[in-house]
Amino acid sequence: MANTEQQMAEKKNIVLIGFMGSGKTVVGRHLARELDYDFVDTDEAIADVTGMPLPRLIKKHGEIRFRSEEELVIRKLSQKEHQVVACGGSISEPSGQRLQPLKEQGYFVLLQAPPEVILQRISRKSNRAMPLSRVDKENIAALLEQRQQPYAENADLIVNTGEISVEEAALLIAEQYRRCCGIS
DSSP states (O other), X not given: OOOOHHHHHTOOEEEEEOSTTSSHHHHHXXXXXXXXXXXXXXXXXXXXXXXXOHHHHHHHHHHHHHHHHHHHHHHHHTTOOSEEEEOOTTOOOTTOGGGXXXXXXXXXXXXXXXXXXXXXXXXXXXXXXXXXXXXXXXXXXXXHHHHHHXXXXXXXXXXXXXXXXXXXXXXXXXXXXXXXXXXX
């Protein structure tokens, strides 16, 4: 979904989307330092607000409560400028409604990686919303295929983090953002 030049010039935030393990948090932190922007991870913000890690929140209160908290966090973030926002891996749905508040001021970057890279990355962390018992290469590949179109429809830029380092990804995004949005 291409934006006009005027719309791109109005982008005040960078919003990172993609599957869990695609590098949104780690690339986002580097990118925020590069641009001297604030960094916010929506999953971390939800955990801060609720006082519990996401797996516990979902187990105790269910997916509906989690999505409600996610929407509140997104609305709050959409009111700010000069930030890099790393969105939860399941935030892009076909209608893109949950992302709408961030779209007006957000330069959307889709981070991608092959299923085997994602599996390797997420196997190292236990605080993921998806139970690790359901995580295997085939399951990841199926979910990636299912989410590819909604992710891509929301993206102004697509970066494969499976092929470059975190630092290279952050610099590439910063360069493209500055170029597209006329930021020095």
